[in-house]
Amino acid sequence: MNPLDKENYKKAFLLFTEKGDSIRSGFAHPFRQKQNYCATDGTALIWMPATIIELDYLEQEKPDIGAVIPKNKTHNIVINIAELKAKLIPNMIDEELAEDVETKCKNCKRTGEIECDLGFSHDCVECDGFGTISSVYKKSTGNKIAFSGKIFKLYGVIFQYCQLKRLVDACEFTSVENITKEYGEGLEGNMFNCGEAKVLIMPVRYDTDDEVTTIF
Numbered sequence: 001m002n003p004l005d006k007e008n009y010k011k012a013f014l015l016f017t018e019k020g021d022s023i024r025s026g027f028a029h030p031f032r033q034k035q036n037y038c039a040t041d042g043t044a045l046i047w048m049p050a051t052i053i054e055l056d057y058l059e060q061e062k063p064d065i066g067a068v069i070p071k072n073k074t075h076n077i078v079i080n081i082a083e084l085k086a087k088l089i090p091n092m093i094d095e096e097l098a099e100d101v102e103t104k105c106k107n108c109k110r111t112g113e114i115e116c117d118l119g120f121s122h123d124c125v126e127c128d129g130f131g132t133i134s135s136v137y138k139k140s141t142g143n144k145i146a147f148s149g150k151i152f153k154l155y156g157v158i159f160q161y162c163q164l165k166r167l168v169d170a171c172e173f174t175s176v177e178n179i180t181k182e183y184g185e186g187l188e189g190n191m192f193n194c195g196e197a198k199v200l201i202m203p204v205r206y207d208t209d210d211e212v213t214t215i216f
Contacts, residue, residue, distance in 0.1 A: 009053060012170040012197070013039040016046045031060035038065050044163060045069075045189075046170060048197040068200065070183040070191050077155055077181040079192075079216070081171045084154075087215045088168060090146035090161045096138040103133050151206055153214040155181065157190055163201040164215075167192065170199060 010030070018027035018041035030039035037057050038047045047065060104110045108124035112131040115121055123129030148162035171179060176195035184190030189200045206212065 006053060006055065008173045008175075009048075009055065009197075012173040013037065013046055013055075015166040015170055015173075016040055016044050016199075018042065026060060026062050030055070030057050032057045033060055033065055036065070040065065043202045044166065045200040046194075046197055052196045068189065069198075070189070070200075073182040073191075074185070075181045075183060079154075079179050079181060081168055081177055081179060084164070084215065085168050085172075087213075088152065088161065088164055089213075090148075090165075091150050092144040093147045095141045095143040095145040097141055099137050099139055101135050101137055103135065105131055105133050151204060151210060151212050153212050155216055157184060157186070157203050158206050158212065159190075159201065160204050163204075167194075167199055167201060170194065170197070 013030040016039040017029055018024060024042075027041055030037060032038070032050060032055075035050050036047045037050055037055055038045065040046070040063060042063075045065060045068065047069070105112075105124060105127035107126035108114050108131060110131040112124055112127065112129040113121045114124050124131070127133050146161060146165070148160060148165075150161040151158050152161065152164060153159075154164065167179075171177075171194050174195055174197065179195075179199075180193040182191045182193055182198075184203075187203050187205065189202050192199045192201075
């Protein structure tokens with residue numbers, strides 16, 4: 001397998017790692033566990049036999065992927081990735097960036113202290129003694145992005161857009177044209193055979209008045 005294939009597999013695995021400021025240990029990067037390469041953020045999982053390709057992922061015992069991988073197959077539904085992608089049309093929303101802003105505490109006039117009725121100084125209760133108050137404001141960038149929470153029905157199971165999108169992206173990175181759903185109903189994790197790799201994605205709960213787009 002050439003170096004480009006390795007890089008594409010790495011891109012596919014990174015799609016399933018946890019992102020954000022409060023990343024949990026063991027979820028932030030792909031890893032090797034027993035005879036598999038794995039990556040998970042707790043709501044989706046990708047794994048592949050380590051015999052397929054050599055990747056520089058370190059051995060890791062937790063999270064235990066063997067505990068969540070279905071032991072049997074209940075389905076044999078073939079899905080064409082190009083058709084799935086064509087029907088996976090998201091709602092576009094304004095992109096917003098969070099910005100931390102510090103403002104002067106009006107209660108203590110930025111001193112961080114207030115004087116009680118007995119004449120003693122105490123930390124200001126409004127700013128906890130810092131003299132400033134931190135607030136988070138969301139500012140529009142002027143760009144449009146896909147709404148990750150839009151929900152779709154795929155063979156009777158409800159998924160968020162973000163889950164199906166990374167399933168499609170992973171297949172495109174690894175040149176997989178058709179996948180096979182092998183397991184999953186209701187709120188169970190759904191397992192898909194994606195060429196050399198397998199992917200498990202979690203469905204989502206929804207209200208009956210939510211807008212649901214049926215794909216297949």
